[in-house]
Amino acid sequence: xxxxxxxxxxxxxxxxxxxxxxxxxxxxxxxxxxxxxxxxxxxxxxxxxxxxxxxxxxxxxxxxxxxxxxxxxxxxxxxxxxxxxxxxxxxxxxxxxxxxxxxxxxxxxxxxxxxxxxxxxxxxxxxxxxxxxxxxxxxxxxxxxxxxxxxxxxxxxxxxxxxxxxxxxxxxxxxxxxxxxxxxxxxxxxxxxxxxxxxxxxxxxxxxxxxxxxxxxxxxxxxxxxxxxxxxxxxxxxxxxxxxxxxxxxxxxxxxxxxxxxxxxxxxxxxxxxxxxxxxxxxxxxxxxxxxxxxxxxxxxxxxxxxxxxxxxxxxxxxxxxxxxxxxxxxxxxxxxxxxxxxxxxxxxxxxxxxxxxxxxxxxxxxxxxxxxxxxxxxxxxxxxxxxxxxxxxxxxxxxxxxxxxxxxxxxxxxxxxxxxxxxxxxxxxxxxxxxxxxxxxxxxxxxxxxxxxxxxxxxxxxxxxxxxxxxxxxxxxxxxxxxxxxxxxxxxxxxxxxxxxxxxxxxxxxxxxxxxxxxxxxxxxxxxxxxxxxxxxxxxxxxxxxxxxxxxxxxxxxxxxxxxxxxxxxxxxxxxxxxxxxxxxxxxxxxxxxxxxx
Numbered sequence: 001x002x003x004x005x006x007x008x009x010x011x012x013x014x015x016x017x018x019x020x021x022x023x024x025x026x027x028x029x030x031x032x033x034x035x036x037x038x039x040x041x042x043x044x045x046x047x048x049x050x051x052x053x054x055x056x057x058x059x060x061x062x063x064x065x066x067x068x069x070x071x072x073x074x075x076x077x078x079x080x081x082x083x084x085x086x087x088x089x090x091x092x093x094x095x096x097x098x099x100x101x102x103x104x105x106x107x108x109x110x111x112x113x114x115x116x117x118x119x120x121x122x123x124x125x126x127x128x129x130x131x132x133x134x135x136x137x138x139x140x141x142x143x144x145x146x147x148x149x150x151x152x153x154x155x156x157x158x159x160x161x162x163x164x165x166x167x168x169x170x171x172x173x174x175x176x177x178x179x180x181x182x183x184x185x186x187x188x189x190x191x192x193x194x195x196x197x198x199x200x201x202x203x204x205x206x207x208x209x210x211x212x213x214x215x216x217x218x219x220x221x222x223x224x225x226x227x228x229x230x231x232x233x234x235x236x237x238x239x240x241x242x243x244x245x246x247x248x249x250x251x252x253x254x255x256x257x258x259x260x261x262x263x264x265x266x267x268x269x270x271x272x273x274x275x276x277x278x279x280x281x282x283x284x285x286x287x288x289x290x291x292x293x294x295x296x297x298x299x300x301x302x303x304x305x306x307x308x309x310x311x312x313x314x315x316x317x318x319x320x321x322x323x324x325x326x327x328x329x330x331x332x333x334x335x336x337x338x339x340x341x342x343x344x345x346x347x348x349x350x351x352x353x354x355x356x357x358x359x360x361x362x363x364x365x366x367x368x369x370x371x372x373x374x375x376x377x378x379x380x381x382x383x384x385x386x387x388x389x390x391x392x393x394x395x396x397x398x399x400x401x402x403x404x405x406x407x408x409x410x411x412x413x414x415x416x417x418x419x420x421x422x423x424x425x426x427x428x429x430x431x432x433x434x435x436x437x438x439x440x441x442x443x444x445x446x447x448x449x450x451x452x453x454x455x456x457x458x459x460x461x462x463x464x465x466x467x468x469x470x471x472x473x474x475x476x477x478x479x480x481x482x483x484x485x486x487x488x489x490x491x492x493x494x495x496x497x498x499x500x501x502x503x504x505x506x507x508x509x510x511x512x513x514x515x516x517x518x519x520x521x522x523x524x525x526x527x528x529x530x531x532x533x534x535x536x537x538x539x540x541x542x543x544x545x546x547x548x549x550x551x552x553x554x555x556x557x558x559x560x561x562x563x564x565x566x567x568x569x570x571x572x573x574x575x576x577x578x579x580x581x582x583x584x585x586x587x588x589x590x591x592x593x594x595x596x597x598x599x
Contacts, residue, residue: 001110003031003088003103006080008073010038012094013047015218018130020051022097024058028104033058036065036080072189081175081183090172095218097130102214106172109210117205118173120166121214128220128237131319133342138213139167149209157201166207168193169215177205238319238343244274246309246332247324248302250282251466252496253437254521255350258408259324260287265588267291274318278305283498302327309335313343320344320599326351326368333375346598347376348383350518352392372396381598386519388539404598408519409591415528419501425494431460432566433507435500435522438465443536447513448491449559450566459490464503466496505529509569514538515556524586530576532569549574549582
């Protein structure tokens with residue numbers, strides 16, 4: 001029992017690949033394909049030919065029909081029908097697609113109903129993009145007040161004289177019966193189906209019904225159906241190629257760098273990205289690609305941004321919202337409560353539940369574990385940046401099925417390029433560098449105490465970062481580290497700097513004395529630049545370097561021990577080949593393989 005799929009195209013460059021891919025993915029493959037184009041003025045034909053070249057298994061059973069003039073839907077459909085040599089045909093508009101088992105179900109129905117010459121299935125209707133968030137309805141009849149398919153052919157004909165009850169995109173029929181009535185009426189160029197149904201039922205061909213979804217039907221702004229459905233009634237369409245990321249501000253912390261890496265990768269992969277911030281404070285905006293759109297919610301505190309974020313999400317076409325860090329995570333969940341058209345919510349978790357930074361949030365820090373247990377399950381996915389964060393989330397009774405471990409990834413070539421840029425600050429020749437927020441969790445006092453134990457007058461300590469506890473305009477002057485640097489001529493406090501990579505590149509070693517790290521981007525960047533890292537036994541650095549890629553102190557509070565590790569690293573730096581082996585898990589390509597599975 002042979003079958004031909006006739007794809008009708010006209011200026012379908014934005015949709016055709018989806019239609020063709022849906023044929024390639026069918027569980028039933030015993031069919032031919034005819035693509036009939038009605039003089040498209042865009043890249044439709046070029047895209048079609050490129051797709052066939054990339055899918056050679058389809059070339060021998062696919063025919064392309066081109067028209068030198070635009071003739072209308074009816075004539076274009078007829079060209080495809082007349083070229084078909086099969087018993088059965090299905091006309092598929094280039095902006096629609098078939099579910100993967102559609103042809104298998106249709107073929108089974110043909111075999112089990114030998115008296116049937118024409119039947120209709122169910123059409124699942126979507127707004128612009130085939131996403132769950134854009135689903136509108138299922139159509140069995142265009143007029144739901146009648147029981148059309150239980151009627152005889154004669155009764156169906158009478159009903160069709162008054163109203164088109166048939167959902168054309170879900171119809172399969174034998175070529176012989178449309179041949180019998182002279183195919184579609186080309187004197188009605190823009191309506192190929194309704195007059196054809198009237199002619200077929202008039203001579204006794206009854207419509208059968210298959211209670212299965214056979215086609216995904218797209219309504220979009222360029223389609224006739226959009227005008228019929230009514231623009232005012234159409235809800236906002238979610239675009240699968242548009243993503244929003246949400247973070248608190250542009251302070252140059254690890255979370256900001258990770259977010260920028262995500263945005264860079266998504267743009268490379270063809271996505272449009274909105275970078276949504278509660279407040280534009282900080283120097284980190286410059287590390288985001290210019291192709292991204294920055295959306296400022298009003299330079300407000302995170303708790304006041306929830307309703308503004310909600311208003312933004314109602315207006316945007318973004319299909320996915322990725323939140324970075326604990327406060328944006330909670331705000332994002334609260335902002336999306338009771339959405340009529342769901343948005344894919346992804347939480348990126350960068351902190352441990354009992355992290356010092358979280359505890360320093362006062363009352364909010366105390367209730368964070370409770371909020372995680374109650375709110376995080378409402379997310380579609382949760383990204384854990386390390387195995388340690390994954391285990392921590394499980395202790396909060398969050399289902400492991402919700403969690404995807406995606407380590408912080410980096411673009412090696414981009415890091416090497418930025419590291420070659422000149423250093424604007426005047427720096428000593430030999431120095432140890434610390435990069436990070438000047439927060440309690442970073443344990444900077446340990447590093448300073450250890451540095452002062454090193455007997456080398458030519459060695460300096462460079463500290464790059466801003467305080468989290470004072471206004472940005474005052475941070476370079478009021479932090480205790482700044483005070484300490486004034487009284488010690490070998491400690492240099494540089495404050496917040498946009499591009500720290502050249503400073504890391506020229507350092508002797510990189511120090512990470514933190515009490516807690518989930519997965520340090522500074523450590524990954526340092527290893528990429530071939531720099532040895534000295535760190536405390538925090539979980540994030542141990543996960544990166546394992547047992548032989550760094551120098552690690554025994555405790556978090558012994559300056560003498562940390563100083564010994566610094567001296568060992570200065571005398572015997574880790575070989576770059578060893579560091580390169582540690583970086584494979586953090587390459588951008590690996591990150592994309594994991595990320596695309598949850599978008």
